Amino acid sequence: MNALSVALALVGLFICLAWLLAGLLLPESSPSRAEILPRIRTWGGIFLFLLPVLLAPSPWPYVQLGLVSFLAFKEFITLTPARRQDRWAFLWAYIAIPLQYLWAGMSWYGMFIIFIPVYLFLFLPSRMVLAGHPKGFLRATATLHWGLMTTVYSLSHMAFLLSLPDGTGPHGMVTGASMLFLLLFLTEINDVAQFLWGRTLGRHAVLPLVSPRKTWEGLLGGVGTTAAAAALLGPLFSPLTPLRALGTGLLIGVCGFLGDVVMSAVKRDVGVKDSGTLLPGHGGILDRLDSLTFTAPLFFHLIFYLYY
Incomplete structure (x- = not known):
């Protein structure tokens, strides 16, 4: 095995x-x-x-991850106010989801990296303005594009990890699947560790108006735990050396926290506690993916820059 x-x-x-x-x-x-x-x-x-x-072999993993982005984007859209006249723009946004994962499955890095930030950024507001309703235009375009960037573009970097060629790490062969496992494991370990450290030692809130239960003790304990886990597991599942893996763990710990509190700010802005009810005991799918919206693209580009 x-x-x-x-x-x-x-x-x-x-x-x-x-x-x-x-x-x-x-x-x-x-x-x-x-x-x-x-x-x-x-x-x-x-x-x-x-x-x-x-x-599973390709293309099934890309289909599943695309479904995750679809559900996350749909959940995000239900949280935020939308204009009735923008329904065709939302249709195009949904059509963009399988295309983004198609580029990942094809390993077409050039199209993958600019499709949403450039082409969709230009196309969607152009389509929306043709409806001829300027009232609420800025809020609507910003919300739609930010939703695509977080729930589709950021998360789709998990899929492109699977398309990276197999390579050699400090302890043998590594694959895209093993690197994706490392990303998911470290991100979730960070979430769990910050929760446990905060529950046991937490006294000083980091952002009391955004997420009152997030404490400095939980943040520092979670980042330290994640860095230690990364230093141990990184060389087994990725090309990272122990020192680089330690730095990657620190990056995931801090940025996972930022992804969490950013989505908490969105929920507080729209007046909800959880983003949905899809996952019993956790809330909505965005409540489970919030950290990954930050850690997935950063981890991918770190690996891509250093080794590919």
Whole structure:
């Protein structure tokens, strides 16, 4: 078995043990049981969803990741106010999602990197202005483009990781799937570690008006935990040397936090606690992907710049 298969087996085993122990140890009437068990079940569902992404042959992983962007973009659009006359622009925005993942699957880096930031940036407001309604135009165009950039463009970098050629790392062959696993694992470890450190030691809020539960203790503990995990796992699943992996872990820790609080600011601006109800115990899909909107493109470009 290769390192990726072993890692996936261990993650699956850990989720099963966590669910079993929580069910056995937490009293039936405990509020913690009602909160923790749905979270663990959802983690199990996310894990099963990701298995084909990491193990199945092309084009299936690109289809699944494209579906994730579709659901995230749809959820984002439901949170933000929209003008009725912009419905055709939204249709074109949805059509752009499979095209963006097609460029990733084709390894067409030139088109992939400019399709949304350049061509869609020019085309969508042009289509919207033809409706002839200037009222709310700036807010509508900014919201649409920002939604595409975060939920489609940023997240699609996960798909392009799968298209990178296999290479040699400090401990043997690495693949796009192993690098995607590393990105996902470190991002989620960062989220979980910041939550746990904040719950146990947190006293000083970082941004009390944006996310009151985010504390300096949680941030520093999470970043340190993520950096340590990256230094250990980075050379196994990527071309990163231990020192570069440590730096990558620090980057993911800090930027994962920024992605989280940026999406928290969006939700507070529109007056909601969670972005949806798709994931029991977690909220909406954006509540689970917020950190990845920042870490995915940064991790990809770091790897691409250093090794490709």
